[in-house]
Amino acid sequence: MKKFIQIFIVSICLLFFISSCASEDKNFFEQALEFQKQQKYEQAIEIYNKIIDQYPQGQYVANSNVKLNQCIDLIVKKGDEYAKNKDYFKSVYNYEKALEFRPNDIDIKNKRNNIKSLVSGGKPLTSSEGSDEYKLAIEALNSYKGQKIEDFQNLNYKIVKLLKDWESAWESRNINLYGSFYDTRFTGVSGNRTYDYNGWINYKSDLFNNVYTGIDISTQLLDYKLDGTNLKLYFKQWFNGYGANPYSDVTNKELIFNYNSTVGWRIVSERPY
Numbered sequence: 001m002k003k004f005i006q007i008f009i010v011s012i013c014l015l016f017f018i019s020s021c022a023s024e025d026k027n028f029f030e031q032a033l034e035f036q037k038q039q040k041y042e043q044a045i046e047i048y049n050k051i052i053d054q055y056p057q058g059q060y061v062a063n064s065n066v067k068l069n070q071c072i073d074l075i076v077k078k079g080d081e082y083a084k085n086k087d088y089f090k091s092v093y094n095y096e097k098a099l100e101f102r103p104n105d106i107d108i109k110n111k112r113n114n115i116k117s118l119v120s121g122g123k124p125l126t127s128s129e130g131s132d133e134y135k136l137a138i139e140a141l142n143s144y145k146g147q148k149i150e151d152f153q154n155l156n157y158k159i160v161k162l163l164k165d166w167e168s169a170w171e172s173r174n175i176n177l178y179g180s181f182y183d184t185r186f187t188g189v190s191g192n193r194t195y196d197y198n199g200w201i202n203y204k205s206d207l208f209n210n211v212y213t214g215i216d217i218s219t220q221l222l223d224y225k226l227d228g229t230n231l232k233l234y235f236k237q238w239f240n241g242y243g244a245n246p247y248s249d250v251t252n253k254e255l256i257f258n259y260n261s262t263v264g265w266r267i268v269s270e271r272p273y
Contacts, residue, residue, distance in 0.1 A: 025051060029060040032067065041071040045101055072101050076108055083115055088263050090180045091115050096198055116184060133158060133259045137231060141224045149219045159257070162265045171215050173208035175201065182267045183258060189271035207241070214242035222252070230268070231257045
């Protein structure tokens with residue numbers, strides 16, 4: 001009798017454990033579906049992977065695998081839409097994001113490489129490309145020297161509009177929008193670390209999503225210099241990040257811009273000095 005009671009208790013505990021796991025499995029799956037519905041594909045993929053890894057015998061594994069690949073396909077489709085609208089840098093960003101989850105997909109690699117080749121023409125920019133835009137940019141920057149970006153007025157100048165939109169994108173914490181201002185050849189320095197384009201986007205994405213609940217930027221143009229095809233801008237920048245661990249600083253910063261007739265001005269370098 002005593003042995004029967006022990007077996008009964010163990011059985012009840014086992015059933016409770018299985019039921020608990022099934023319930024947790026289901027909750028994760030529903031959470032991932034909601035992220036997918038909101039087009040937050042990366043968050044959804046992370047949860048689908050968690051279900052596959054932690055509940056290999058669960059009833060949601062097969063569906064999670066299907067949905068995970070569906071999310072990757074949707075990221076690629078978004079990249080295709082950006083490419084169709086000639087928003088090439090956002091397009092490359094989406095293809096590279098998809099490759100993080102499906103690194104051996106030849107079709108996605110080809111899409112990314114084709115867009116990269118289209119943007120750069122497969123070769124560095126020549127000094128003659130967009131020469132008029134360089135002249136217009138210098139004319140605009142000369143008139144705004146010593147002023148803050150938020151006070152720039154003449155949006156007919158492409159460089160002026162780009163700077164105002166870049167500052168607004170940073171404050172919005174929209175990583176896709178913010179990332180579209182950067183060339184895929186970009187190199188950035190923050191603290192003691194140097195980043196390539198993907199590293200910079202991942203670094204900023206973490207700050208936008210996990211560290212700060214709000215950002216205020218104010219940037220004053222100090223000087224500029226034309227160096228070959230590089231237009232170097234020097235700023236004084238006031239940064240305020242709000243959240244559980246607020247952070248503020250004042251930094252002198254160099255941004256290097258390059259002009260391409262296909263996509264316009266893009267940032268190729270950013271560093272303190």
